[in-house]
Amino acid sequence: MSKLTPPLPKFxxxxxxxxxxxxxxxxxxxxxxxxxxxxxxxxxxxVVGWLDERSGSSKLARSQLYRKVPKGTNxxxxxxxxTLFAFVSQAVTGVFLAMYYNPDPARAYQSAxxxxxxxxxxxxxxxxxxxxxxxxxILIFLHMGRTFVFGAYKYPRELNxxxxxxxxxxxxxxxxxxxxxxxxxxxxxxTVVGVNINASGPIMGPYLADFMRGGAEFGAASLSRFYAMHxxxxxxxxxxxxxxxxxxxxxxxxxxxxxxKAEKKELQKEEI
Amino acid sequence: MAxxxxxxxxxxxxxxxxxxxxxxxxxxxxTRRGLMTGGALAAGGVASAAFGLPALGFALGPMxxxxxPDRWQDLGPEADFNVESxxxxxxxLVAEIGEAGKTTVYVRKFDPKRDEPxxxxxxxxxxxxxxxxxxxxxxxxxxxxxxxxxSQRFVCPCxxxxxxxxxxxxxxxxxxxxxxxxxxxxxxxxxxxxxxxxNSELRRFKPRDPSNHLDGLWQYLYPSRPST
Numbered sequence: 001m002s003k004l005t006p007p008l009p010k011f012x013x014x015x016x017x018x019x020x021x022x023x024x025x026x027x028x029x030x031x032x033x034x035x036x037x038x039x040x041x042x043x044x045x046x047v048v049g050w051l052d053e054r055s056g057s058s059k060l061a062r063s064q065l066y067r068k069v070p071k072g073t074n075x076x077x078x079x080x081x082x083t084l085f086a087f088v089s090q091a092v093t094g095v096f097l098a099m100y101y102n103p104d105p106a107r108a109y110q111s112a113x114x115x116x117x118x119x120x121x122x123x124x125x126x127x128x129x130x131x132x133x134x135x136x137x138i139l140i141f142l143h144m145g146r147t148f149v150f151g152a153y154k155y156p157r158e159l160n161x162x163x164x165x166x167x168x169x170x171x172x173x174x175x176x177x178x179x180x181x182x183x184x185x186x187x188x189x190x191t192v193v194g195v196n197i198n199a200s201g202p203i204m205g206p207y208l209a210d211f212m213r214g215g216a217e218f219g220a221a222s223l224s225r226f227y228a229m230h231x232x233x234x235x236x237x238x239x240x241x242x243x244x245x246x247x248x249x250x251x252x253x254x255x256x257x258x259x260x261k262a263e264k265k266e267l268q269k270e271e272i
Numbered sequence: 273m274a275x276x277x278x279x280x281x282x283x284x285x286x287x288x289x290x291x292x293x294x295x296x297x298x299x300x301x302x303t304r305r306g307l308m309t310g311g312a313l314a315a316g317g318v319a320s321a322a323f324g325l326p327a328l329g330f331a332l333g334p335m336x337x338x339x340x341p342d343r344w345q346d347l348g349p350e351a352d353f354n355v356e357s358x359x360x361x362x363x364x365l366v367a368e369i370g371e372a373g374k375t376t377v378y379v380r381k382f383d384p385k386r387d388e389p390x391x392x393x394x395x396x397x398x399x400x401x402x403x404x405x406x407x408x409x410x411x412x413x414x415x416x417x418x419x420x421x422x423s424q425r426f427v428c429p430c431x432x433x434x435x436x437x438x439x440x441x442x443x444x445x446x447x448x449x450x451x452x453x454x455x456x457x458x459x460x461x462x463x464x465x466x467x468x469x470x471n472s473e474l475r476r477f478k479p480r481d482p483s484n485h486l487d488g489l490w491q492y493l494y495p496s497r498p499s500t
Contacts, residue, residue, distance in 0.1 A: 105369040188372050189415070193430070196414040200483035202493035209481055210335040210497065216479065219366040219373070221334065 011056070035059070070256035076150070077254060079143035084242065086136035090174075091235060093129040101181065103227035105220045108183035133175060140168055152255040160248040163241055170238050177230035180223065191226070192218050336498045344456070344463040347379060353403060353462060355383040358419045363453075363464055377453060377464060378406040378419050378426075387438065392476040403455035405464045406439045411446040414482040426450060440472060448472065448486045451479060 012033050052058045100119055102111035115122040144164065147153055153161035180191040195218065199209035212229075214221035288296035293303050347361045358378035366373035382400055389400040406426070408416045415430035425442060426435035434443040439450035449472065454465035467479040471486035477496070480486065484494035 105372065183372070185372075193413045193415060196482045199481035200413070203495070206481050206484060206494060206497055207335055211332060213334075215334040215337065216497075217366050220368045223369075 064250055069254055072257040072260045076146045079139060079146050083136060083139040083143050086132055086139050089132050090129060090136060093125050096125055097129055098231060103224050105223050108223060112182045136171060140171060150255060151258055157252055160245060163245050167238060167241050170234055174230060174234050177226045180226045338498065344465045347462045347464055350457060350460050350462055353379055353381050355381045357421050376408045380404050390474045390476055401455050402457050403462055405453040405455050407451035407467055409451060409482060411448045411450060411482050447483060
């Protein structure tokens with residue numbers, strides 16, 4: 001243990017002895033090196049161990065996966081993860097749809113029809129993206145409802161509620177921008193009306209509509225704009241905000257269900 | 273930069289030497305560390321602005337441009353139109369997007385007995401537009417309206433907007449009359465030009481988005497934009 005020659009980074013060094021304990025160089029709580037050694041003894045000494053020794057990722061994973069959760073945690077607490085899963089599914093299917101889709105007004109409809117009718121499994125992947133969008137909206141509202149009913153938006157989690165509301169708005173924007181992309185009569189006119197609804201806001205509304213259309217009229221630039229927003233701008237923002245959302249969940253922990261509030265505080269935690 | 277508490281003056285001196293900063297020069301007011309921090313932040317800000325501002329202007333540019341080119345389109349010979357009823361014609365509103373850019377326009381001859389000339393023309397003693405070309409874009413949210421000759425009304429299918437024979441609002445949610453197009457007659461053929469919006473007196477305005485008011489106090493909430 002103490003014979004390791006290269007100077008160890010601080011987090012790998014053994015902890016100093018507690019006061020009163022005999023200082024034999026290895027006292028105190030088990031060090032990260034001991035933990036790594038124990039992990040290595042259990043197996044995974046190959047590639048995983050090599051990576052873990054250098055990145056400390058198992059320590060991070062353990063601290064995240066084995067945190068304490070309140071008593072009474074139940075299936076309603078999985079709605080956030082379900083929403084995240086829906087987003088990942090949308091991202092993956094969306095990336096692959098982009099391999100066949102062509103955001104050109106003359107070719108958009110044909111390329112979308114080509115995906116559905118000719119590409120292998122195209123109907124399935126497009127269908128997953130199309131229905132997954134609806135599922136994601138439903139899951140967001142269920143997740144939001146759970147947070148509201150369980151009082152999980154209260155101090156100190158207000159910021160996470162605010163981030164969640166921004167994520168809701170951004171997801172709606174994904175719905176609006178994605179609806180145009182098949183470029184058939186329904187999606188075209190529904191989007192025209194949708195943009196005009198934005199234009200009905202006083203003072204800033206018409207400017208917002210101009211920004212979305214890329215000009216005063218709904219033209220060829222509008223489709224590329226919607227495509228870029230749908231593909232790059234909004235997903236990037238959503239990804240970053242999901243990161244912040246999850247960070248705050250990990251930092252603050254989850255709330256106990258409201259029916260446990262009356263019980264003693266010590267009873268509310270259990271180790272899983 | 274730490275100072276011993278005993279030496280601390282009541283109000284901090286602006287000179288680093290007085291504040292007990294290690295290695296301070298005489299007359300120096302800013303620590304070198306502070307200068308480096310500020311300089312690094314400023315350099316980062318300049319570098320970010322160097323790509324951020326042009327990119328932002330690139331994305332927002334169309335909001336401040338007059339995007340609609342001035343072009344006239346042929347609708348047919350004068351004999352096609354009358355004063356009694358509207359004739360539907362197809363015109364190209366946005367040239368580069370194919371079928372989706374085409375729209376119906378309802379056209380009839382200007383009827384001096386029935387039509388009040390626009391105040392925009394009357395005040396300048398100008399001839400009124402020879403033809404009335406009504407845009408099918410509903411002034412509520414932009415759905416396509418349809419002309420029904422039996423009731424001499426334009427009706428919108430989406431939210432029940434109704435317009436009279438002049439295109440003025442007769443009922444429902446629209447906030448102003450239907451938009452129109454400039455018309456002219458060249459060699460006996462009727463041509464339509466740019467779209468314009470009208471208020472309830474048929475005074476002409478630059479084309480506005482649907483749902484933007486042009487009457488009363490509301491009009492001040494929807495000012496004219498560079499792009500329209």
